[in-house]
Amino acid sequence: MSTWVQDVEDISRETKTPGLTGRVHIIGLGNAGTFIAHSLASRQSPPPITLLMHQASFYHAFRRKKRSLAVNYNGLDDNRTGFDVEVLHDKVWHRIPSKDEQLEANEDPDVLESAEDVPEEEGHIECLIVCCKSYMTEKVIRGVRHRLSPDSTILFIQNGLGIIEKLNKEIFPDEKSRPNYMQGVLSHGLKKQDSYKVGHVNVGSLILSPVVTGQTPLIEAEKDTHWAPTTKYLLRLLTLTPSLVATADTPAGILQYQLERLAVGCVLGSLGAIHDCKNRELLHNFPVSRTMRLLLLEISSVICALPELRGIPGIEDRFSPERLRRLILNVASNRPEDTSSIRNDLHYQRNTEIDFLNGWIVKRGEELGMKCVLNYMIQQLVLSRMYIINHREASAVPIDFDNVILSGDKSKDD
Numbered sequence: 001m002s003t004w005v006q007d008v009e010d011i012s013r014e015t016k017t018p019g020l021t022g023r024v025h026i027i028g029l030g031n032a033g034t035f036i037a038h039s040l041a042s043r044q045s046p047p048p049i050t051l052l053m054h055q056a057s058f059y060h061a062f063r064r065k066k067r068s069l070a071v072n073y074n075g076l077d078d079n080r081t082g083f084d085v086e087v088l089h090d091k092v093w094h095r096i097p098s099k100d101e102q103l104e105a106n107e108d109p110d111v112l113e114s115a116e117d118v119p120e121e122e123g124h125i126e127c128l129i130v131c132c133k134s135y136m137t138e139k140v141i142r143g144v145r146h147r148l149s150p151d152s153t154i155l156f157i158q159n160g161l162g163i164i165e166k167l168n169k170e171i172f173p174d175e176k177s178r179p180n181y182m183q184g185v186l187s188h189g190l191k192k193q194d195s196y197k198v199g200h201v202n203v204g205s206l207i208l209s210p211v212v213t214g215q216t217p218l219i220e221a222e223k224d225t226h227w228a229p230t231t232k233y234l235l236r237l238l239t240l241t242p243s244l245v246a247t248a249d250t251p252a253g254i255l256q257y258q259l260e261r262l263a264v265g266c267v268l269g270s271l272g273a274i275h276d277c278k279n280r281e282l283l284h285n286f287p288v289s290r291t292m293r294l295l296l297l298e299i300s301s302v303i304c305a306l307p308e309l310r311g312i313p314g315i316e317d318r319f320s321p322e323r324l325r326r327l328i329l330n331v332a333s334n335r336p337e338d339t340s341s342i343r344n345d346l347h348y349q350r351n352t353e354i355d356f357l358n359g360w361i362v363k364r365g366e367e368l369g370m371k372c373v374l375n376y377m378i379q380q381l382v383l384s385r386m387y388i389i390n391h392r393e394a395s396a397v398p399i400d401f402d403n404v405i406l407s408g409d410k411s412k413d414d
């Protein structure tokens with residue numbers, strides 16, 4: 001295996017870009033982020049890795065884990081250390097010293113007191129891997145926006161589509177100052193076991209590709225291989241990291257995998273959340289089967305009409321309603337006990353990725369002159385469930401009415 005140092009030197013020489021450090025920043029340390037950071041740290045020659053934490057409490061928890069990340073393979077924990085950490089506080093990133101002896105003496109110190117601000121000249125991020133949910137991404141990127149440049153590469157490991165278009169509109173409207181993007185489709189099965197510990201429950205892969213924005217047929221983009229040095233480096237680093245089982249694909253190739261996952265999420269994810277049930281309960285269920293077929297008619301029509309996919313042979317077959325239906329039934333029968341991440345998010349009163357799943361179909365359908373009313377209804381049903389859950393919780397907060405001072409009621413003050 002080539003070492004990351006060798007890769008950095010080779011790419012610097014090939015692209016005439018001296019000064020690459022090869023450091024990888026990772027943000028969003030849930031299942032996907034923990035697995036990727038752990039995999040990079042497991043290489044024979046790990047690159048320098050910085051974990052970006054958006055709250056000091058995350059670092060306290062990480063310290064309690066002796067600054068290690070764990071992945072449980074076949075019942076055995078594999079722990080990895082050696083990560084650098086930066087914590088966001090008052091919109092400023094603070095670097096936590098890796099040998100925090102001062103902190104060791106104190107059980108629950110204010111970590112930020114001994115932390116130093118990341119100096120501006122050292123704050124530049126070359127490679128950023130974003131592993132948070134789609135709806136958090138805009139906020140996450142705003143927090144590091146000043147540390148990114150057109151030389152940086154951001155890799156998004158997320159389900160759902162439409163995130164990059166949103167970032168371009170809201171954060172990077174100027175094409176010239178925009179960082180480079182990559183996307184990854186992660187199919188490893190991961191389950192949270194504890195903070196900073198995930199169980200690897202299914203072997204999968206990580207498919208990677210640089211992103212080309214715009215709506216030209218993506219098949220044209222395959223001729224363009226002029227990727228930024230940081231994009232080349234990140235691609236090489238990840239594809240040479242054995243536990244990720246990562247491969248590189250073309251922008252047109254990865255979009256097709258993303259669309260298959262999107263179709264699964266739009267149907268299994270949303271219906272599992274609306275019915276509050278596991279995958280197996282959606283199988284052999286006639287009304288669910290009717291709903292599924294109707295939803296897939298809209299999903300398939302939008303996908304087959306996408307200008308990005310024009311010119312790619314076999315699109316109508318790959319994305320026909322019947323093929324998508326079989327794909328979804330396969331996922332549900334292979335993982336009958338799984339519960340959708342939308343259902344989980346609702347359970348923990350978090351936002352959901354629905355706007356980047358059925359919401360994306362509705363939005364792209366509108367652009368193509370198609371009204372996807374069923375997907376719109378599914379999106380609204382998930383949003384209304386979230387509204388009901390949140391309001392139920394809010395109204396359950398006990399209020400001491402005897403001590404409430406109503407506006408205009410001065411008698412309590414007197």
Ligand SMILES: NC(=O)c1ccc[n+]([C@@H]2O[C@H](COP(=O)([O-])OP(=O)(O)OC[C@H]3O[C@@H](n4cnc5c(N)ncnc54)[C@H](OP(=O)(O)O)[C@@H]3O)[C@@H](O)[C@H]2O)c1
Nearest residue numbers: 028029030031032054131132133134136157158159186190
């Ligand atoms: N799990 C899988 O097996 C799997 C497989 C393939 C793809 N995916 C996709 O990968 C993406 C991530 O999934 P996941 O399961 O890893 O999600 P997750 O476990 O919910 O992890 C997201 C992490 O991001 C953190 N976060 C939230 N806001 C942040 C901020 N402002 N700055 C930094 N970090 C922030 C969250 O912290 P809090 O706890 O504070 O919210 C959480 O630790 C999703 O799009 C998912 O669909 C997951």
